[in-house]
Structures are given as structure tokens and as C-alpha cells.
Amino acid sequence: MKYILNILLISVLGLGLCSAFAAEGPVRIAKPEDVVITLYRDFGWELTSDDSSKTVLILKPISVLRQFFTPKLVKLIVNDREYVARTKEIGHLDFILISGSQDPGGISNIRIARKPGTNVATVLYDQNGEKDVMRIDYYTVHTRSGWRISDVRYKTRKSTAFPVPEPELSLLMLLSQPY
Numbered sequence: 001m002k003y004i005l006n007i008l009l010i011s012v013l014g015l016g017l018c019s020a021f022a023a024e025g026p027v028r029i030a031k032p033e034d035v036v037i038t039l040y041r042d043f044g045w046e047l048t049s050d051d052s053s054k055t056v057l058i059l060k061p062i063s064v065l066r067q068f069f070t071p072k073l074v075k076l077i078v079n080d081r082e083y084v085a086r087t088k089e090i091g092h093l094d095f096i097l098i099s100g101s102q103d104p105g106g107i108s109n110i111r112i113a114r115k116p117g118t119n120v121a122t123v124l125y126d127q128n129g130e131k132d133v134m135r136i137d138y139y140t141v142h143t144r145s146g147w148r149i150s151d152v153r154y155k156t157r158k159s160t161a162f163p164v165p166e167p168e169l170s171l172l173m174l175l176s177q178p179y
Contacts, residue, residue: 032140033114033121035147039068039098039138040112040123046096047104058093070141070150076175083179092174099125100134100154100169119147133157 043057057065058077065074080091095102106128114121119140127133139151152171 030146031114032119032142032147033112035068035140035149036121036123036138037112039149040110043098044110047099047107047110057097066145066148068149070143070148073150073172073175076172080175087179089179091179092177097152097171098123098136100136100156 039057045051045054046056058081062074062078065077069077077093080093083089084091096104099107101107104127107125109126109131111124112121115137119142121138121140123134123136123138124132125134133156135155135157137153137155138149139153140147141150142148150172154169154171
């Protein structure tokens with residue numbers, strides 16, 4: 001009898017603990033670079049495809065943008081596309097966000113890694129056979145919804161694709177400029 005009571009007690013406690021953990025939702029252990037890896041997994045096709053039937057990242061609904069970016073960056077991206085729609089002029093985002101380029105042709109060997117001890121995920125890629133043509137640093141912050149991108153900084157080096165390397169460009173600063 002004592003044996004049956006012990007099993008019953010263990011079962012009840014086990015169910016109680018399972019219910020407590022289930023109420024909290026799934027435990028997610030995510031790293032800062034995971035949001036960038038997911039971004040390239042979901043939108044990497046923008047680098048290799050001219051498929052006009054797909055919606056590019058910067059034109060996706062706000063709910064999609066919120067999966068990757070902080071509210072401030074989402075607001076700035078939406079403001080830019082509203083400016084383009086309203087004025088029929090070119091906005092600040094006249095390039096593919098995940099490549100930093102208007103012409104991503106020939107991009108290959110995309111590598112994503114986090115800088116040790118930081119919340120910065122770095123993307124490097126080769127283009128037309130030249131190594132490390134672009135370095136893109138994604139600055140991430142941890143929010144209640146998980147890791148989100150708070151800024152993107154683009155740095156080119158002299159290459160065929162970028163004959164005159166430009167100074168580092170911050171997406172946040174670019175989108176914050178007046179039109």
C-alpha cells in the first residue's frame with residue numbers, strides 16, 4: 001500500500017511540475033546570431049532570385065518585420081516605404097537590405113558568425129570570385145520577444161563590385177535622415 005501511495009504522490013508531483021512548466025510556454029535558449037541566421041534562411045532568395053512573385057523583406061507586413069527588427073527599426077522601414085508609395089520617389093532603402101547592394105549578382109559563400117563577447121552577428125560574403133567583398137554587422141538586442149536587430153552596419157572593401165569603398169553605413173542613421 002505504501003508503494004502505491006509513493007507512486008501516486010510522484011505522479012501527482014510530476015504532473016504538477018509539468019503543468020507549471022507548460023504554463024510558462026516553451027523554454028527558448030536563443031543566441032543573438034539566431035535572428036540573423038533566420039533572416040537569411042527566410043530571405044536569402046533575394047540574393048539569388050529575380051522572382052517578382054515573392055515579396056521582398058522591406059515590403060513584408062509589419063508583423064513579419066517585427067520578427068526580425070526592433071520596433072524603432074520597423075517604424076523607420078515602414079516610414080521609408082510609405083514615403084516611396086506617397087511620393088513615387090526613391091527612398092533611403094534603395095538596396096537589398098541583407099546584401100547592402102543594389103545588384104547582388106554573383107554573391108556566394110555567405111558566412112554568419114557572432115563576434116565573441118558581443119551581441120553583434122557578422123555576415124561576410126564573396127562576390128564574383130572576390131573574397132569578403134562586404135561585411136555586414138547586425139547589432140542585436142534581447143527583447144521580451146527574443147533577439148531583434150537594432151541596427152545594421154555595412155562596410156565594403158575595394159573590389160570589382162565596389163571600386164570605391166564607402167565608409168561604414170548605419171541603417172538606423174540612414175533611415176533617420178530627412179527626405
